[in-house]
Amino acid sequence: MTARQFTLEDLKRILIECAGADEAVDLDGEILDEGFEAIGYESLAILETGGRIETEYEVCLDEAVLSVHATPRELIAAVNELLTVAA
Amino acid sequence: MSATTVVTGLGVVSPNGLGAAPYWDATRAGKSGIGRVTRFDPSQYPARLAGEVQGFVAEDHLTGRMIVQTDHMTRMALVAADWALADAAIEPRGLDGYDMGVVTASSAGGFEFGQGELRKLWSRGSQHVSAYQSFAWFYAVNSGQISIRHGMKGPSGVVVSDQAGGLDALAQARRQIRGGTRLMVSGAVDATICPWGWVAQLAAGRMSTSDQPARAYLPFDADARGHVPGEGGAILVLEEAGAAALRGARIYGEIAGYGATFDPRDTVGGTGLHKAIEIALADAGLRASQVDVVFADAAGIPELDRAEADAIGAVFGPRGVPVTAPKTMTGRLSCGAGALDTATALLAIRDSIIPPTVNIEPAADYDLDLVTGRGRPTPVRTALVLARGYGGFNSALVVRARNPHATGPQAGPDHTERTR
Numbered sequence: 189m190t191a192r193q194f195t196l197e198d199l200k201r202i203l204i205e206c207a208g209a210d211e212a213v214d215l216d217g218e219i220l221d222e223g224f225e226a227i228g229y230e231s232l233a234i235l236e237t238g239g240r241i242e243t244e245y246e247v248c249l250d251e252a253v254l255s256v257h258a259t260p261r262e263l264i265a266a267v268n269e270l271l272t273v274a275a
Numbered sequence: 276m277s278a279t280t281v282v283t284g285l286g287v288v289s290p291n292g293l294g295a296a297p298y299w300d301a302t303r304a305g306k307s308g309i310g311r312v313t314r315f316d317p318s319q320y321p322a323r324l325a326g327e328v329q330g331f332v333a334e335d336h337l338t339g340r341m342i343v344q345t346d347h348m349t350r351m352a353l354v355a356a357d358w359a360l361a362d363a364a365i366e367p368r369g370l371d372g373y374d375m376g377v378v379t380a381s382s383a384g385g386f387e388f389g390q391g392e393l394r395k396l397w398s399r400g401s402q403h404v405s406a407y408q409s410f411a412w413f414y415a416v417n418s419g420q421i422s423i424r425h426g427m428k429g430p431s432g433v434v435v436s437d438q439a440g441g442l443d444a445l446a447q448a449r450r451q452i453r454g455g456t457r458l459m460v461s462g463a464v465d466a467t468i469c470p471w472g473w474v475a476q477l478a479a480g481r482m483s484t485s486d487q488p489a490r491a492y493l494p495f496d497a498d499a500r501g502h503v504p505g506e507g508g509a510i511l512v513l514e515e516a517g518a519a520a521l522r523g524a525r526i527y528g529e530i531a532g533y534g535a536t537f538d539p540r541d542t543v544g545g546t547g548l549h550k551a552i553e554i555a556l557a558d559a560g561l562r563a564s565q566v567d568v569v570f571a572d573a574a575g576i577p578e579l580d581r582a583e584a585d586a587i588g589a590v591f592g593p594r595g596v597p598v599t600a601p602k603t604m605t606g607r608l609s610c611g612a613g614a615l616d617t618a619t620a621l622l623a624i625r626d627s628i629i630p631p632t633v634n635i636e637p638a639a640d641y642d643l644d645l646v647t648g649r650g651r652p653t654p655v656r657t658a659l660v661l662a663r664g665y666g667g668f669n670s671a672l673v674v675r676a677r678n679p680h681a682t683g684p685q686a687g688p689d690h691t692e693r694t695r
Binding site for chain 2: 204206207208209210211228229232233235236239242243
């Protein structure tokens with residue numbers, strides 16, 4: 189069985205639903221390697237986003253990737269790794 | 276010698292006007308903002324009227340990041356604070372953050388936000404409750420969000436004393452200015468027009484069950500039958516008088532005196548309120564005869580109206596001072612009321628007109644000189660604002676005109692040497 193994929197588009201959708209978007213930041217720009225803090229999300233926004241990913245994808249994320257210093261690339265990789273293990 | 280505190284900016288969100296100018300135009304003209312509740316379907320509840328703020332679109336003023344983490348009352352408070360700072364011609368980013376603080380009042384916190392998260396908790400489970408619930412409901416949230424938005428790192432906090440809170444917050448902000456803080460953002464904006472907030476207020480047994488907007492809230496009228504709740508309030512910019520004069524600020528007036536008392540359980544009569552008025556006048560160094568108008572708390576409950584009329588009569592004598600309750604046009608705004616009445620008093624001073632109490636026929640036995648029907652043009656130099664909170668809070672605040680040529684605490688025709 190093929191593992192479900194978690195994409196940048198999924199992350200952006202959940203970020204906006206959970207925490208809104210900062211008008212000064214273009215989420216459609218090159219954000220993969222920016223820290224979440226740099227694109228306008230504080231710790232609660234990441235906590236909220238992480239919680240939503242966990243319930244929607246039925247995974248349990250390590251706290252280390254739910255940090256304002258983590259990047260979207262790291263979070264996406266961590267989610268996909270858990271999805272692969274689960275599949 | 277204590278520093279003098281002046282008001283240099285007003286931001287108003289009111290059921291009868293969004294922004295200080297529209298609010299003041301409506302209030303002078305006696306235009307009410309009370310109507311049937313639209314924020315939820317009130318048909319199953321015994322009380323169905325409210326003063327709702329009309330035409331407020333949060334997205335026009337705030338980012339998506341802010342909207343997702345704020346209750347309706349916080350959104351309105353943030354916008355009112357923006358307007359107050361703009362009105363004062365203050366650009367906070369150009370000032371030292373430690374020279375600016377924020378003290379607001381709250382009565383119930385972000386009730387509507389909390390209701391939404393409670394619904395998620397019980398219908399979908401704890402995983403679905405927003406992390407922002409941790410602060411979005413909280414009493415201090417308006418102070419915190421205003422502080423963060425404008426980089427205000429000086430003394431800040433929140434006062435929780437029901438409807439008295441709007442005045443108590445301004446008094447606390449004045450203390451901080453006396454303590455050396457250059458500028459304070461203060462006042463209160465409140466809103467709990469949601470089913471959870473509604474039942475909480477119904478439990479107090481003071482809400483009017485009338486369906487007629489012009490007959491529902493009639494303080495000091497023989498037909499008084501409770502109050503209509505409202506949402507909104509005012510945020511004010513307070514500055515130390517010398518600093519305000521130095522930058523050439525336009526000054527609405529001075530926060531000249533304040534008094535507060537607390538009634539024990541089952542108190543009958545107006546003793547505590549009477550005392551609060553006396554303390555406020557003494558603090559301002561004024562005699563009762565120097566007060567030009569009283570903005571009443573105006574509970575709209577016969578025994579509470581009686582207690583307030585007795586307190587006013589004891590200080591000023593029968594029909595001894597004009598009394599008004601513009602909140603008959605907005606409903607009772609909980610902690611927003613004292614702040615909005617203070618803003619209104621300052622506008623009355625500016626324009627020499629006492630705004631009216633609408634819809635009422637004053638009951639003769641209260642012996643009050645109520646300003647009804649239309650506004651009363653008259654010079655206003657000094658105003659007393661009263662507010663009472665559920666459970667025994669009594670607060671009184673005095674505002675007075677500043678001599679336009681005043682440059683410091685020594686100036687001003689009403690100046691009285693203070694020993695505190």
